[in-house]
Amino acid sequence: MRIIGGLLDIHMRAQIMARYEVGSEEWHHARMDRLGGSEIAAVLGLSPWESRFSLWHRKQGIGAPTVETDEMRWGRLLEAPILAEFERRHAGEFDLNADGITLANRERPWQIATPDGILIHPEDAGITLGIVEVKTARTADGWGLEGTDEVPVYYRTQALWYLDALGLSVAHFAVLIAGSEYREYIVRADADEAAILRDAGAEFRADLEAGRRPNIDAHSSTYQVIRELHEAIDDITVDVPHDIAEPYLAAVAALREAKTAAAQTTAIVADFMGDARRAYWDGEQIAMRVPGRGTAPPFVRYTPPPKAPKTLKETSA
Template sequence: MSAAAVRVGTFEPGSAEWFAARASALGGSEVAAVLGLSPWESRFSLWHKKKGSTGPTDDNDVMRWGRWLEEPIARAFAAAHPEYRVRRSGTWASRARRWQVATPDRLLSSLTARALLEVKTAHNTDEWGEPGTDEVPIYYRTQALWQLDTLGLSRAHIAVLISGSDYREYVVDWNIAEVSVLRDAAREFLDTLERDERPDIDEHTATYRTVRALHPLIDDVEIEIAPTLAERYRTAVAEHKAAENAKRRAAAEVLDALGSGRRAVVACESIAIRVPGTGDSPPSLRPSPIRSTPQKVSAAA
């Protein structure tokens, strides 16, 4: 490895040792949460994990299958790229910023180049662009950029298996404008930990889950809350119910328009699809994924 990084050790992802190595640092999978870009972690939930006030996220089937499929996907990449030596990696820390750590899935080396490999699985093609490009989900882009910056490398390959059979490869190159945003955001986040400055509560599912975990007991007492908070909660509940009713009506209208058809389209764009029901249940309507434009990391993020 280059002189830009020092090896910290080899830890099982998600293990106590793995979390201990990151306790006062930030890894590639955490940077997206700092910027508010992660679908799994919020800035609020990550802050509390770093403070030790909540535990790590419970293991689940998606996480387990991701780990189990890592090796065969890495083998597929190695078979497609005989020019590279593909080897496992440990955890590394930047020599310049010891709070910046990375645990790439694989390190790649050839006679003329060094790179890293990230292995992913996905349910569908949402947010994945044309294979061979850098059009990957923004949270994976931040991870790749962070790891490249930590290790002093310039290119990351991302191998993804979509829907269990669609194998694709993408490439992300180090970019000083983007990694500068990541560095600044990460340092500012770590400073809030030192100042014991809790992030604001936001709408992320991980934030709601964290607040629940912070108060596991129920004391039979009344707590006076601010009238403005009470009104905001009541308004949100009413708007949620109204939105559910509006969605139910719109779904019924689309189903009625489809008749026995399978897919609803507008100008060749799929809007919704009828899917078989379970058992004796009739078909139901499922919305088609809304494709988003691949993003780059920016200060506005």
């Protein structure tokens, strides 16, 4: 892989901040009063990993930094070979800078970008052609036809945020699915969607400065942060008001009923399937029998419908 040292400022729109190891203390500190591409999805409530609530608290210095999961770790370890494959397939089209630098928009220094790779004109290092983002996925859910812009919406927001920050037009995605299927996608800058992102980012920063805490939502990271905020267990009693207690008790009862119904209907589906592997209804797969652990018999697993790629405009509608 050819690594280009020294990168000129991109189209005079952004300036180089520094190079930080992703997840390091310096990396987290540099982002405290800024917003990166993966964070803007959380601001909009689109991130699978972070909620607006949890991000707000982490930006306030409350709660522990996001812990790297096994999935995140393997994605980081596979980044170099996936980039190498991307470069091999585009040999001669551009030079690749994969130094992991962080750049900030000149007009909005709080809008930062840390692309996995920056694509530079092979004959003129002063011309930047675009960026490349590397992703790994267990399944193809959320990914559309190869060569299109049909990527999961939380990755689309990341690409659009970077393009807007850097003043660029094209973001390539190099994706490894299920460990062996390589695909590429292209997302192009969109002025309307970029405006949505900028406005959302500015509003979030205003909430941070004013100390306006976001509402509690159903995201798992929201509950995780609340747990971190109250690690002690004091031997005291609190009286919970009706507007908190009643929805909680209703949800617990509904969950209990849903679990009972799911157990019964799963058994009925399993009985109907017999030794079949897959169950279809109305042309769509709804369940699959999979092997049990060790000597345990097979069990039925629900098959969710494929996730259709969405655009930011669709989620905002």
